[in-house]
Each structure stands twice: as structure tokens, then as C-alpha cells.
Amino acid sequence: MAAQKINEGLEHLAKAEKYLKTGFLKWKPDYDSAASEYGKAAVAFKNARQFEQAKDACLREAVAHENNRALFHAAKAYEQAGMMLKEMQKLPEAVQLIEKASMMYLENGTPDTAAMALERAGKLIENVDPEKAVQLYQQTANVFENEERLRQAVELLGKASRLLVRGRRFDEAALSIQKEKNIYKEIENYPTCYKKTIAQVLVHLHRSDYVAAERCVRESYSIPGFNGSEDCAALEQLLEGYDQQDQDQVSEVCNSPLFKYMDNDYAKLGLSLVVPGGGIKKKAAAPPQVKPEGTTATAVEEDEDEYAGGLC
Numbered sequence: 001m002a003a004q005k006i007n008e009g010l011e012h013l014a015k016a017e018k019y020l021k022t023g024f025l026k027w028k029p030d031y032d033s034a035a036s037e038y039g040k041a042a043v044a045f046k047n048a049r050q051f052e053q054a055k056d057a058c059l060r061e062a063v064a065h066e067n068n069r070a071l072f073h074a075a076k077a078y079e080q081a082g083m084m085l086k087e088m089q090k091l092p093e094a095v096q097l098i099e100k101a102s103m104m105y106l107e108n109g110t111p112d113t114a115a116m117a118l119e120r121a122g123k124l125i126e127n128v129d130p131e132k133a134v135q136l137y138q139q140t141a142n143v144f145e146n147e148e149r150l151r152q153a154v155e156l157l158g159k160a161s162r163l164l165v166r167g168r169r170f171d172e173a174a175l176s177i178q179k180e181k182n183i184y185k186e187i188e189n190y191p192t193c194y195k196k197t198i199a200q201v202l203v204h205l206h207r208s209d210y211v212a213a214e215r216c217v218r219e220s221y222s223i224p225g226f227n228g229s230e231d232c233a234a235l236e237q238l239l240e241g242y243d244q245q246d247q248d249q250v251s252e253v254c255n256s257p258l259f260k261y262m263d264n265d266y267a268k269l270g271l272s273l274v275v276p277g278g279g280i281k282k283k284a285a286a287p288p289q290v291k292p293e294g295t296t297a298t299a300v301e302e303d304e305d306e307y308a309g310g311l312c
Helices: 002-020 031-047 051-067 071-087 091-108 111-125 130-146 150-166 170-186 190-206 210-220 230-243 247-254 264-271 297-306
Strands: none
Touching: 002 031, 002 051, 031 051, 031 071, 051 071, 071 091, 071 111, 091 111, 091 130, 111 130, 111 150, 130 150, 130 170, 150 170, 150 190, 150 264, 170 190, 190 210, 190 230, 190 264, 210 230, 230 247, 247 264
16 A cells, blocks of 8 residues: 555646756746646655655645745645655744745735744644743734733733743743733723732742732733722732732632642742741831830839849
8 A cells, every 4th residue: 555655746746846857848947847747746745654655755846836826825835745744743844834835825815824823833732832931922922912802811921921930030020910801901802901910929929029929910900890809809918928929818819729729830830839938927127125214224224234244
């Protein structure tokens, strides 16, 4: 079966080469027919699990479509070549080709297809190169945002934020979550804004930036319904415990269902949050000693010295 498919692929390649040849009566290569034959060859090689040959056929198909100024079909062929590289576990190279395809989709005026290609590339590389995946998800979000498809844009930003938190890139995560929050506010999804405020506060506290965490909560009072929400009450309790270096209070808040059932990456931030000073509560300042009326400082000191060595 495999040998039959390989022979079939080779026959299509030979036909494609004939379509590209020029002569006395044929001045211009037939790029359209050649591209079709290269595409058929790629399918045959793929079915024979000859992914290297399938990838090469896809690349030749893409070039033929480019020469024929068929950008959309060229992009599809580059994307298919990328998927062949994925089968060969060559993920960085696969992502490069899919990115190239997405740029061609944009040039062709099909941004939705470009965004879907970028998201697919992000999923491919996420476990191998999270930093690259973040970049791809942010690019995808930008494409959707430019098309005013805010719900799709914010979903991709959320993926980027979680990867940044997982990689402990908290400065970038704080900015990414703020952008998410702004979009949720714009589409009037206020309950999700509350959850994003919790995520922000946890990220800022892991950055040891209590002032930024407090500012997030204070700014969120302008979001309709936040002030009377359980999210607001929990955050105020969390900040109070953190400020007072009360690890028990902080742990109690972070172990509540409100925090534990967030996205896993944020729930872990809560469970691992440690207050400064090792959880030792701040001591209240001792009240000043009131000296008996008419007693001088010297007299008090002398009185203390009298018993400095004990009663005996």
C-alpha cells in the first residue's frame, strides 16, 4: 500500500514538472496545473507516511501558487508543509512555516484564517517554547482586536497571561492581565473583571508590590457591582492579612473556593503566597509609659537602678 502511494506521488511530481516546462509553442509555465499536481503528490506521500517528501511537495505547490499570484492557496500549502513538519516532530520549523502562511492570509485579506493559523501554531509550540507561544497568542489577539472581535481577542490574551504566570514572568503577566481586564470592561463582562482583579492582585503580591496590588483593588471600585461583591471583600481581607504579615489570614483567603476554583495557574499563585517577614504579625506599638506626677526622670532612673540587680 505504502509503495503504491509513493509511486502515485512520484507520478504526480513528474506531471507537475511537465506543466512547468516551456518550449517553442508554450512560452509560459502552467503554474495552476503544476500546483494541482504537487498538491496531489503531497496527499499521496502523506498517506504513505513519507512526511519529508510530502513537505517538499507542499512547498513546491506553494511556490507554484505564488507564481500564479494565488496567495490564499499558497498560504494553505505553506500551512500544510508546516503540518508535515509537525508530524516529523520538527516543531520550531513547523511554526515558522505556519507564521509565513498567516502573513500571506493577512496580505490576501483573510484575517480570520490568519488568526486561526497563528493560534494553531501557538498550541503546537506551547509545551516546547512557551515564550514563542505567548508571542503567537498575542499576535492572534491583535489580529482579532483589529477586526473588532473582542471576545476572541481576550480569549487569546488569557492564554498568553496564563503562560506568562506559569513562567513566572510576573511583570509581563501584570500588563497582559490588565489588557484582558480592559477588554472585559469594554464588552461589559463585569463579573470576569472581578476575577481578573484577583489574578492581578496575586501577581502583584508575588512581585512583592503591595502598592500596585492595592491600587488594582482601588481602581476596580469604578467597575459596576465590584464594591459589594464577594471578590472585593475577599481581596480586602487578603490585602489586610498581607499588610499585617498574618499568614493565617492570607492562607485562609487563598484556600477559599473563590480562589481555589480559579484557573489552575492563578490558584497555584494563591496557595504559594507567603507574606513578608515569614508570617510574623506586626507588633502593635507599646504605649508610652506615664510617669507619676511630680517624679523627675532622674528619680525614675535611680529607682530602676535600685532594683537592677534583683531584690536580694
